[in-house]
Amino acid sequence: MSRAALLVLADGRFPAGGHAHSGGAEAAVKAGRITEAESLAEFCRGRLHTTGLVSAALAAAAVLGADPAALDAAADARTPSPALRGAARKLGRQLMRAARATWPSGELDAVALEFPKGAHQPVVLGLAARAAGLEAVDAAYCAAYESVSGPASAVVRLLSLDPFDASGVLARLAPELDRVVDQAVGAALRVADEGVDVLPAVSAPLLEISAEAHAGWPVRLFAS
Template identity: 70%
Template sequence: MSLATLLVLADGRFPAGGHAHSGGAEAACKAGRIHDAETLAEFCRGRLHTAGLVAAALAAAAALGTDPADLDEAADARTPSPALRAAARRLGRQLMRAARATWPGPELDALAAAFPRGAHQPVVLGVTARSAGLGPLDAAHVAAYESVSGPATATVRLLGLDPFEASRVLAGLAPELDSVSRRAERAAQRARTDGTHTCLLFTSAAAAYLRLGDFCGWRVRLEKEA
């Protein structure tokens, strides 16, 4: 594992389009659920242990070499909202373009050919990590971090929240990010032998996704495709 490579993939400036998606934070701000650093921390913690955990497990499994088609099907099953499934595939398509330019390889080419409209973003992330020489725990860490860094960045823009406060929220979540990433890697390892549908994590993210899905049709500046 190259730490420098991991930093490149996790960098918010990597041109994968994730910076343009608020991860539900815009809807939460409009609904009054996020209005300061404390409520942002609550939102991010909930997202990390639900949507972030599921995404991290999918990314780790893809980095292990689990069949991406099986993982994409599993991702669909874990994303009840049609609008969020479409958003996940759009983000996957954007990540694929950046990944193939940065770490070209046959596995990314095969995934792009199999899913011309885009595979789910965590699946693409895991295959990208694998192509870059990273391992499943690395992929899990990136996915988990993205699940909270996106909302934190969006809240700075949406509410004018002090960016130092947003950074403090992310730093405070670091131990939980590590714990979620390790749990996701263990689930991915089990999925290799026992099957993706039985072993990849399915948490209360389903309920969270359904709630957030109610807002996905809104015309919001942060959720548009780059």
């Protein structure tokens, strides 16, 4: 295993489509829930312990060899919002294209054929990490970090927030990110014996509701 592959997978320049999505930050900015670095930190903390935890567990379970179809169904069940399900599948399709070009794999080819419109992004992320020779903990870190780095980057554009402040928010979340990854990997390790229902199913109702409203905006900077 070359852990350097994780740097490629987690790099914001990896062509996986994440730059077009705000992770709910655009709707939160418009609603006045994110106004500066402190409120961004609270938004990211909430997202990390809900969406981030679920995504990290799904990605880790995919690396460990859980059935991708079962994981995709589990992701669907944990995403009540049709808008968010659609966004997750679009991101999954784009990530799949990038992953197959970067780490050719028969498993990736098979899943791409099974889900022509895209599997959920965390599932594809785990499969990409597996194809790259990475471990479950690597995929979990990548998923958890993406859950907060995406909104932080978006808020820099939406509010002209100082990038140094946004980076500080992410750095201060590091200890919590470690704990979320530990929890996610612990759950993923139980899937082989207990099935996908053992994976976290933490909800973020406001993100789901805001996503539905955001999808109907006539003008928006981000896709989600």
